[in-house]
Amino acid sequence: MTSTGTVLDDIIAGVREDMAERRSRVSDAALKRLAAQVAPALDARAAIAGDGATMGLIAEVKRASPSKGELAEITDPAELAAVYAAAGAGAVSVLTEGRRFRGSLADLDAVRRRVEIPVLRKDFVVDPYQVHEARAHGADLVLLIVAALDDDALRSLYELIGELGMQALVETHTPQELERALDLGAGIIGVNARDLKTLDVDLERAATLLGQIPAGPLAIGESAVAGREDVVAYAEAGADAVLVGEALVTGADPAGAARSFRTVPRRPRGPLAPSTTTKGSDA
Template structure:
């Protein structure tokens, strides 16, 4: 693991501790068998692009966060996911990290059974076992956080997800991390407005970085969405889609929020400032 900062480091320590009993209960050979036997993964990129005219949306089932604590109880994650999908969400993100986000693999199983759009296993993936586990539980996407992985591990996990027919959302926060994602050949690049080292949020920094993503990979804005105006800001910066959790689970009307975010027009990525005529 790359040393990244106290919050992310602490989360990953917990992730590894929680992984140990799961690995002991289900050996890697068995989880690999289940992963390869799972139904084929859905094409997340195609769902996020849609008809190409409006912003894609990854709607997140999110009970809690390290920065805000409890957001919503969500006793039936599959029911919320169904509302998201019915309202136009391109994909569903399910938190499975236990300690800070109160998520479980059972949540992932329940959501997968209920919706027919791609499902992202949102966790802090640092081991091949977790990628196999995601596919075995029906995930179509995994999250790979560049700040948490060295180049060799990032490359190996990205390759494993492709081997299993999944896609990886490769998350970045800085220009250096973006360069690593581009060198990897990532097809889905996320730019997180939240700094995982200290949990501060800077939407302007994220929109600037989004403008540096060249044509080819899909660009996805993550965090800092509280209203349609924030989705508009991501669209203006060239994002093809946004990932939204907190604003949906606290909105009081997630169906309306999903529909309003999905109506935002996609505008295409502008060139970075230095490349503009």
């Protein structure tokens, strides 16, 4: 895989090393058997979209980040996820990358056992092993970062996610990446306000990109949310939902913040295309 010239390169190198260690303990064949034994994936897209009147929310369990370092000492990710669900989140995002974000698959397991809403495995997915791993640990939604993948890898991973009954949140940062996501036929497209080279966030740039997403895909605004006014800005740009971690885990009242974000009116961008999930959503 070619270099991206961004922070992704070092992160993905570490991800591959850690994956190799897990693979030495659990083979591809064993992992596939485990994945086949879990309950069918939930329809994350429908859960996040909600009734369409107000902004959807993917609330994140996030301890740290490369840009900010330590954020929160989350000793009970399952309890935090339950708070998010009770506050109206449509899905819970769980970081499973350990080196930079201090996440783990154990966090994913704990959250999956606790909540009945869809769960996103948020990691730097570059190999089919990670997709089977996500399913084996109960994920319903898997993050694919367009910048980290060439066209062949992006499509093959996207198709595998669908074959396993899950859905993909396809994350973009630039117009070129958005075009690739649209060419893929992605049903859930994220626009991340963070610049991968500088790690700075620019909500205005993200808003411009969101405005280029046609009716059909579910559009998710990512990063740059410090308060309700930023969720309003994303809504005005055409986002259907936001993915928020830092503002929730560092605030004194994550439940109150989540409820506040959920009350922001959504500006219709056009009719959403039907969900393509083939598995039952009541599993």
